[in-house]
Each structure stands twice: as C-alpha cells, then as structure tokens.
Amino acid sequence: LFSLDGKAVLVTGGSRGIGAACAKLLAERGATVAITYSKTAERAEALVEEIESAGGSAFAVAADAGDAEAVKAGVARVLERFGGYLxxxxxxxxxxxxxxIGEQDAAIFERQMNINIRGVWSTTSATVASMRDDGRIINIGSFFSERVTVPGISAYAMTKHAVAGLTKGWARDLAARRITVNTVEPGSIETEANPDEGARAAMVKAMIPLGRYGQPAEVAELVAFLASRAAGYINGAQILIDGGMLA
Ligand code: NDP
Structure with missing residues (x-):
C-alpha cells in the first residue's frame, strides 16, 4: 500500500531542504525521482549520487520555476527521460x-509571485497531460495560508493562499482520472531557508507546542504517504505539519 515501486516522480526545487528530503524518501520507497533546481547544479548532482549510491534511481534537471520557458524545457527533458509519462x-x-507593506520592493513581490505561484501553475500545466491515472500532485504550501502569525510575511502568505486555491480547483479538475491533489502545509522546518538558530528561532520555538523546529525528513514522510496508494481518498486537502503551532 505504501510502496512507490515503478513510479515516475518530479520534485521541483529538490537540491536541498524539504525537496531533497522528499526526493530521498520517495526514491527509497521505489520511485525514480527527477529533481529540478535553478542555481545549485552541484548540490543537485551530489544528491543524485547519494540516492543512487543508496540503491535508488534519480536524475537532476535545471528548471527555474520562475521562468515559464525554462519550466517547459525542463519538464520536456524530464518526460523524455521517463518515456513520456509521470x-x-x-x-x-x-x-x-x-x-x-510600504517597504517591500515590487521586484521582491513579483519574484515570489513568479516562483511560488506561476512556477506551480506552469509546472503542473506542462505535466498534467502526461500524468497517468491514479497520479498524485502534492503542493508544498505553508501554515501561513491558514494564519499569518507574524508581520512582514504578507506577500509570501498570499502566494501560499494561492497554492491552496489551485489545489482545491485541480482536485476537482483531475478527479475523473483519480489524480489526487493536496497541499502539505509545513510549519517551521529546519532548512537553509529557515535555520534553527538565534533569537528569531527561539521566539518561533516558543510558539510551537512541541518546542522544536520540524525536520525536512518529517515533511517527506507525509509527502510519501500522500503519494502512496494508501492515501487514495485524500483529495483537495490542506494538511498542516507544524508541531501544533496553529492548534
Ligand atoms: P530551501 O531554500 O532550503 O530549498 C529550496 C530548494 O528549491 C532548493 O533546492 C533550491 O535550489 C530550489 N529553488 C529555489 N528557487 C527555485 C527556482 N526558482 N526554481 C527551481 N528551484 C528553485 O527551501 P525549503 O526547503 O525551506 O522550502 C521548500 C518549500 O517549502 C518552499 O516552497 C517553502 O515555501 C516551503 N516551506 C518551507 C518552510 C520552512 O520552514 N522551511 C515552511 C513552510 C513552507 P536552487 O537554489 O538551485 O534553485
């Protein structure tokens, strides 16, 4: 029920952090995993080597999620490697x-729109026709699409609200093919983007009932479950994994 043997998987932004943990675990469960990145080719190749030396199967492709043409080209390469399906x-x-608000540069707003919303839309648009029945789309959202708990995060929170909206709509669009679509909403997860250090991290941890940051591997466990046959009736959901922060 939990095996991913023979599955063709694409993880965007998989060279480090949550994406890398997902790539590793999905490969461990039997899938062949394609990862994308925008800048860190060496990190991506090192991860591919790590997965392959553990007996898994993976490859890396450059595809800047904020650049629609790069996404199209990257997805085409991934589909070609998989023999035309995902x-x-x-x-x-x-x-x-x-x-x-009032201090944030328009370019920063646009960058988050491009990568966090348009990237999700363009990657899904480019892959969905090639997705086999009983497929899975798992969008990594954020607990900020449930509650905006701190100032200064409005544009990011907006992008993750958008991801939740796309998830719900696609869950209806694709249900006839038994392709489920869900959003995983991490709380504070220890990655290079969100290091567990200093006064800010201490303040964040004080808000989390479990008193600690989550690990990328813990998010990957949820993603692997949603990807499996066992999760076939979970569709259109937003699933928090936040140590109880929003409880
Ligand atoms: P990291 O910054 O640690 O890793 C991001 C990964 O995405 C890297 O592999 C990076 O590689 C890649 N990436 C970044 N920009 C692009 C792009 N334009 N195109 C393709 N790949 C890209 O991030 P996290 O692992 O922390 O976050 C992963 C996801 O989880 C994000 O969607 C984030 O919003 C979400 N999230 C994270 C939380 C946390 O606390 N860490 C909490 C809630 C949600 P490269 O630099 O080479 O492009």
Missing amino acids: DILVNNAGIAEPGL
Missing part, C-alpha cells in the same frame, strides 16, 4: 522574502 508531481520550489 505519476507523482511534488511542487516544492519556493522562496520567502519578508518585507512590510
């Missing part, structure tokens, strides 16, 4: 650039 898409690539 089973599981994890839309993970995303950035967070804080700023208070």
